[in-house]
Amino acid sequence: MAQLSDDCFAFNGPLLPVADAERLIAERVAPVDGQATATLREAAGRVLAGDVIAPVNLPPFDNSAVDGYAVRAQDLDGERDSRLAIVDRVAAGHSASHALKAGEAIRIFTGAPMPQGADTVFMQEDCRLEHGAVIVPPGLKRGANTRLAGEDIAAGAVALPAGRRLSAPDVALAAALGLTQLTVRRRVRVALFSTGDEIVEPGTRLPHAALYDSNRYLLAGLLERFGAEVTDLGILRDDEQKLARAIAAAAIDHDLVLTTGGVSTGEADHVRAAIESIGRIVFWRVAIKPGRPVAMGVIRGANSGDGSAFVGLPGNPVAVFVTFVRVVRPLLLRLSGALPEPLIGLPARAAFSYKKRKGRREYVRVKLRAVADGVVEAIKHEQDGAGVLTSLTETDGLAELGEDVTKIEPGATVSFLSYASLIG
Ligand code: AMP
Ligand code: MG
Numbered sequence: 001m002a003q004l005s006d007d008c009f010a011f012n013g014p015l016l017p018v019a020d021a022e023r024l025i026a027e028r029v030a031p032v033d034g035q036a037t038a039t040l041r042e043a044a045g046r047v048l049a050g051d052v053i054a055p056v057n058l059p060p061f062d063n064s065a066v067d068g069y070a071v072r073a074q075d076l077d078g079e080r081d082s083r084l085a086i087v088d089r090v091a092a093g094h095s096a097s098h099a100l101k102a103g104e105a106i107r108i109f110t111g112a113p114m115p116q117g118a119d120t121v122f123m124q125e126d127c128r129l130e131h132g133a134v135i136v137p138p139g140l141k142r143g144a145n146t147r148l149a150g151e152d153i154a155a156g157a158v159a160l161p162a163g164r165r166l167s168a169p170d171v172a173l174a175a176a177l178g179l180t181q182l183t184v185r186r187r188v189r190v191a192l193f194s195t196g197d198e199i200v201e202p203g204t205r206l207p208h209a210a211l212y213d214s215n216r217y218l219l220a221g222l223l224e225r226f227g228a229e230v231t232d233l234g235i236l237r238d239d240e241q242k243l244a245r246a247i248a249a250a251a252i253d254h255d256l257v258l259t260t261g262g263v264s265t266g267e268a269d270h271v272r273a274a275i276e277s278i279g280r281i282v283f284w285r286v287a288i289k290p291g292r293p294v295a296m297g298v299i300r301g302a303n304s305g306d307g308s309a310f311v312g313l314p315g316n317p318v319a320v321f322v323t324f325v326r327v328v329r330p331l332l333l334r335l336s337g338a339l340p341e342p343l344i345g346l347p348a349r350a351a352f353s354y355k356k357r358k359g360r361r362e363y364v365r366v367k368l369r370a371v372a373d374g375v376v377e378a379i380k381h382e383q384d385g386a387g388v389l390t391s392l393t394e395t396d397g398l399a400e401l402g403e404d405v406t407k408i409e410p411g412a413t414v415s416f417l418s419y420a421s422l423i424g
Contacts, residue, residue: 016283017403018326018361021296024282025330029309031337032255034186043171045227046184047338052160054177057150062114066145069127069134070108070118072100073142081135090115105134114146121145153177163339165227185337187229191250192219195236195243195262195271196315214389215260215313215320222324223258225423226332238262243274251278251299251308255335258328261315264293271295271312279307286327287360287403290386291319294327309335316386322363322398325422343422345400345415352380354401354408361403365395366416378416397422 035049064070069086076082084105090096092111100106100117108114108121120142128135153159159177160170166182174182194213202212213235223230233250236243236259243262250257262271263284275281275297284295295312311328313320325343333341348368356362366378378399381391397418401408408414 015285015287015292015360017287021283021286021327022330025327025334026340029331029334032186032188032335035183036186037181038184039181040171040175040179043166043174043182043184044168045225046166046182046187047227047336048160048162048164048166049183049185049337050162051158052174052177052179052182054153054155054157054159055179056177057155058152058173058176059147059149061149063147064108064110064112064114064121064145065147066121066123067109068122068124068145069105069136070096070100070115070121071105071136072102072117073120073140075103076120076136076140077138079138081137083130083133083135085133086129088115105136119143119146161339163337165333165336165338165341187227188256188332188335189231189254190223190228190332191231191233191254191257192216192223193233193236193246193250193257193259195238195259197238197268199235199261201235214317215315218317218320219258219260219313219324222321222328222423223332226329227336228256228332238268238270240270240274240277243270244277247274247310248278248299251301251310254308256309256311256331257299258311258313260313260320263295263312263314269293275299275310275312279310284312286323288322288326289356289360289362290314290316291323291326292360294319294323296327296331314386317389318365318392319386321392325398325417326361329422343417345417346376347413348376348378348399348416350380350399350408350412350414351377351410352408353410354380356401356406356408358406359403362401362405363398364401364414365391366397366399367394368396368416376416378414392419395419 038046086107087104088096088098089107090112091109095113096106096115100115106115122136159173194216198210199213200210220230236246247257262269272284272295279297279299281295281297285292286294291314293314297310298307299310301307313323365381369377371377381395383391397416399414399416
């Protein structure tokens with residue numbers, strides 16, 4: 001499905017740095033084939049299959065940016081007020097019936113086409129009226145308060161590039177250019193499982209020692225934000241053969257099979273062995289916390305070179321979120337044919353102290369507080385267990401602590417990634 005070949009990854013080391021995982025994905029995973037047509041109303045969130053070329057100028061004609069008086073700059077006195085006779089009036093959607101001649105002005109409103117001969121517009125607030133004439137002050141530059149044809153996008157230019165994940169403003173631009181539909185990539189098909197003998201579906205009875213499944217709901221929501229077509233395949237038991245059968249079957253008609261739980265080294269963790277029986281593990285431990293056990297692999301397809309991607313995320317919900325952001329997000333973008341969308345952390349002032357081990361990237365859940373001098377302070381959630389869901393629901397984002405960091409003291413600058421930026 002996803003054109004992953006068995007040997008598309010080279011890495012075999014024990015603990016893969018996050019950047020290497022991202023690089024492997026960027027270099028070795030090919031986007032899915034297939035295109036679709038989306039109407040403007042369907043297009044947000046889809047990935048453009050080709051460049052959108054502007055068929056017309058935007059704006060289509062020179063027009064006024066303000067309500068005021070259209071004039072010829074050459075008629076203006078550089079030192080003193082100028083007095084111009086008002087000869088016409090033009091509102092948006094209409095045309096002036098006069099071309100402007102020497103010493104004349106035309107009353108004009110925002111969006112109205114510039115009358116022939118006019119090149120400059122005075123804002124009405126800057127003008128005085130006197131017996132059918134307008135008095136305008138000196139000092140306005142030629143071309144002021146006008147919008148020239150094509151200054152936004154010129155006909156023939158690339159308005160939106162191939163691989164663009166369409167935002168609402170992107171769709172608005174396509175609409176402004178008069179387009180009604182866009183050619184987009186087909187959606188990435190993702191099969192989703194939870195694993196674990198203790199996991200039960202919300203809405204059913206909660207037996208002793210059981211836990212309601214939250215991971216599938218977390219992931220389904222996240223995947224949909226990235227435009228994926230999600231098939232929710234429920235909960236799998238901790239049984240290697242059953243896992244292997246279910247994952248292999250899902251791989252047939254999905255580009256990516258995503259599971260949670262069962263990837264660490266406990267005796268009840270069978271996902272890794274299951275994948276090795278139906279495909280190949282590419283890496284299964286990443287230097288990331290929370291979330292170290294995260295397996296990526298390829299499920300063999302019927303023909304060589306047509307395997308599906310597999311990602312086995314950890315079981316703890318916060319680890320699921322963090323590894324989704326750092327492994328699944330770039331993989332999904334890549335499979336969907338989207339251009340890379342690097343995450344850019346913003347500086348925040350740590351209001352916490354923290355110790356960490358060198359060599360891995362750690363994510364601290366933080367709430368932001370604006371402090372008096374305009375600086376933003378990051379306050380660590382009091383619970384940092386990887387299973388504590390409220391540490392996600394009660395915070396604003398993640399402070400990302402790089403591999404080389406060993407401790408953070410209050411007042412240090414940390415890189416803040418907002419949830420909004422991570423899941424958009
Ligand atoms: P595991 O990696 O399978 O040992 O799971 C690690 C922890 O995550 C265990 O405490 C699990 O109960 C918990 N967990 C696993 N799957 C889920 C799930 N779908 N929803 C909520 N918690 C889970
Ligand atoms: Mg488990």
